[in-house]
Amino acid sequence: MLSIRVFLQKLLILLHVTLCVIVGKTLMVLFPNAMKRYILKLGAKSRMNENPKFSYENWGPTFFSFKYLLFVLKVKWKRLEDEAYEGHPAPNTPVVTLNGEVRHLLDFMQDNRPLILNFGSYFSSTADFLIIYIEEAHAIDGWAFKNNVIIKNHRSLEDRKMAAQFLQKNNPLCPVVLDTMENLSSAKYAALPERLYLLQGGKVVYKGGAGPWNYHPQEIRAILEKMKSEMEGTSE
Ligand SMILES: *[C@@H]1O[C@H](CO)[C@@H](O)[C@H](O)[C@H]1NC(C)=O
Numbered sequence: 001m002l003s004i005r006v007f008l009q010k011l012l013i014l015l016h017v018t019l020c021v022i023v024g025k026t027l028m029v030l031f032p033n034a035m036k037r038y039i040l041k042l043g044a045k046s047r048m049n050e051n052p053k054f055s056y057e058n059w060g061p062t063f064f065s066f067k068y069l070l071f072v073l074k075v076k077w078k079r080l081e082d083e084a085y086e087g088h089p090a091p092n093t094p095v096v097t098l099n100g101e102v103r104h105l106l107d108f109m110q111d112n113r114p115l116i117l118n119f120g121s122y123f124s125s126t127a128d129f130l131i132i133y134i135e136e137a138h139a140i141d142g143w144a145f146k147n148n149v150i151i152k153n154h155r156s157l158e159d160r161k162m163a164a165q166f167l168q169k170n171n172p173l174c175p176v177v178l179d180t181m182e183n184l185s186s187a188k189y190a191a192l193p194e195r196l197y198l199l200q201g202g203k204v205v206y207k208g209g210a211g212p213w214n215y216h217p218q219e220i221r222a223i224l225e226k227m228k229s230e231m232e233g234t235s236e
Pocket of ligand 1: 154
């Protein structure tokens with residue numbers, strides 16, 4: 001049920017995002033060079049600039065478009081469903097293996113070993129411990145970038161599985177599972193468009209920032225290194 005409070009929150013977000021897009025678009029028309037420098041600076045914070053095939057012309061001009069507005073709106077609205085907080089129990093949402101079996105996130109946890117969740121879609125294919133393939137950030141029928149892999153928004157689990165198989169072909173050193181079509185894992189972990197978590201003992205130990213600008217695998221590494229040195233400290 002949509003409560004008045006959620007309705008008002010969504011309305012405020014809608015106004016805010018629309019205003020930002022209008023201002024951004026206007027600035028892009030009036031000061032194209034300054035805006036390009038600004039967007040490139042944002043890009044430098046993600047791994048966007050590291051791909052030589054992926055020039056500014058492929059993604060920069062898509063900013064502040066209507067599809068961009070719809071996507072940002074979806075991301076911000078979805079964040080209202082966030083239920084993952086550091087120090088609190090980790091949401092045990094359903095996921096689907098590439099064989100079609102339904103499992104739950106905490107099934108992938110072994111004893112007290114930390115479990116890293118890497119939420120993303122094709123666009124964010126850095127592999128870690130359990131990859132949860134969620135909806136596409138840059139679907140060809142959504143906020144599309146040029147020269148990117150052609151994947152449509154998933155209309156069925158089968159579509160999502162096909163997209164995840166692209167990823168599966170490329171690299172991962174860990175299992176890949178799919179979010180269900182209710183997108184519960186994505187919603188309860190506020191994972192769109194990409195996000196990292198570290199769970200341990202059924203709890204959220206670390207919640208990374210939202211990607212692409214605040215997605216920092218090195219933070220997970222630092223935590224794991226700290227855990228390791230603490231363990232070595234106690235075993236002495
Ligand atoms: C989940 O995401 C897909 C896009 O990948 C979308 O088609 C579908 O409608 C979403 N499901 C819900 C319940 O919002």
